[in-house]
Amino acid sequence: MTVTAAVEAPERPAHRDPNVLRWLGAYTASMIGDSIYFMALAWAAARTGSASGTGLVLAVGSIPRALLMLGGGVLADRFGPRRVVIGSDAARALLVLGLAATLALTAPTVGVLVGVALLFGTVDALFLPAVGALPPRISAPGQLARIQGLRALAARGSSIIGAPMGGVAVATGGPSLALAAAGVLFALSLPLLLRLRIRPLPEPETTGEASAAGRTPNGTVPAPPAADKAPSAWHDLVGGLRYIRRHALLGPLMLVIALSELGFVGPLNLGLILLSEQRGWGAAGMGWIVAGFSGGAAGAALLLAVRGRVPRAGLVMCLTAFVGATGIAALAQVPSVALAAAIAAFVGLTAGLAGALCGALVQTSADPAYLGRVTSVSTFFTYALIPLSYPVTGAAIALWGTGPVYAVSAAVCGTGGVLGLALTALRRAELPR
Known part of the structure; x- marks a missing residue:
């Protein structure tokens, strides 16, 4: 495999940059593959005839994500995010295609499906931090907000495309055909990833007064100088967490992400199912609500992808996070679909804009040498820790009903926005021009 040259071309808009579009195409193929894989896995688990086994298969993949996500960020920083993404996508393709062949020859068993779910979750723990750390290595800082918008559009589009594709594949040829389609999509991302041109890491600022104070002029902690002996992975992980904690902007951003996700995911996923049942709206009504949310999120992503930069990004992010929280509380009070x-x-619209701006601020604030570890922490809250809140949400709604639970969840989300507004560094944060 040839090593591609570093990117030194003049800055161009992300949506016209072939390098960014290659990354976006690979990301989209992987996300569609993800959607098809999870649908096929659910159907294969259901065909085992065990309700408890089905629940186990669907839940077990979150365990390695929770345990290994931060380690995935260490690997992305050590070996480069491009290498980790290529390796993990190749592993996912082989794993899913192997399961497709197995199911074509034999009936699915809970043990086999649990094993695959664990392995897939392990590879995902490597893939997710690395793919999130790639944008600053493939484009200029001034384009990162636009890339976040494009990424959000790709994620929404992948869900819209992947679910029907998976359903048609399962109906036509069973879970094995759907899994084969997912494996092919993972494999299709590899040629695009291999052609990515990677920017070199900039030299950390370690001179002058900034170095003496332990920080660079923009408030960041400089990357440590190279040592004769390579530090251990544990040392790298602890160093990354310490870097986030000491950073004037990244520490508050992680708190906002954690609070926003904790208050948002339960009501807008499990809680919405229970709310629709209680109100008699049924699956069709829930579908319209989900479509409304997806449309608003897509609108926010499109706005950011076209505009490219939002002035006073930190202030806008905090305000939209706070205002969006009021909508969460209102959902449980309205009488009609x-x-x-x-x-x-x-x-x-509000949560999508806040999330995209938050991602752009994370990527433009972090020293590239730490970006894999920083991305792994922000991703940890979304993909690893938050699914554990589902049982708590379900139990709380069973005890107190949807109204109080949605109100508390909105308060948690709103606290993230208020916290950001109270912190000067975050409130005044700007994206590069």
């Missing part, structure tokens, strides 16, 4: 869908669109 139409009004609930309109509120969901508002929540999607």
Whole structure:
């Protein structure tokens, strides 16, 4: 495999940059493959005839993500995010294609599916931090907000495309055909990833007064100088967490991400199912609400992808996070599906804009040498820790009903926005021009 040359071309808009579009195409193929894989795995688990086994298969993949996500960030920083993404996508393709062949020859068993789910979750723990750390290595800092918008659009589009594709594949040829389609999509991302041109890491600022104070002029902690002996992976992990904690902007951003996700995911996933059942809206009504949210989130992503930069990004992010939280509380109080869908669109618009701006601020604030570890921490809250909140949300709704639980969740989300507004460094944060 040939090593591609570093990118030194003049800055161009991300949506016209072939390098960014290669990354976006690979990311989209992987996300569609993800959607198909999870649908096929659910159907294969259901065909085992064991309800408890089905639940185990669907839940077990989050365990390695929770345990190994931070380690995945260490690997991305040590070996480069491009290498880790290529290796993990290749591993996912082989794993899923192997399961497809197995199911084509034999009936699915809970043991086999649990094993595959654990392995897939392990590889995902490496893939997710690395793919999030790639944008600053493939484009200029001034394009990172636009790339976050493009990424959000790709994620929304992948969900819309992947679910019907998976359903058609399962209906036509069973879970084995759907898994084969997912494996092919993972494999299709590899040629695009191999052609990515990677920017070299900039030299850390370690001279003058900034070095003496332990920080660079923009408030960041400089990367440590190279040592004769390579530090251990544990040393790298602890160093990354210490870097985030001491950083004037990244520490507060991680708190905002954690609070926003904790208050958002339960009501907008499990809670929405229970709310629709209680109100008699049924699956069709829930579908309209989800469509409203997706439309609002897609609108926010499109706005950022086209505009490219939002002035006073930190202030806008905090305000939209706070305002969007009021919509979460309102969802449990409205009497009709139409009004609930309109509120969901508002929540999607505000939360989508806040999330994209938060991601852009993380990527433009972090020293590239730490970006894999920084991304792994922010991703940890979304993909690893938050699914554990589902049982708590379900139990709370069973005890107190949807209204109080949605109100508390909105308060948690709103606290993230208020915290950001109270911290000067975050409130005044700007994206590069």
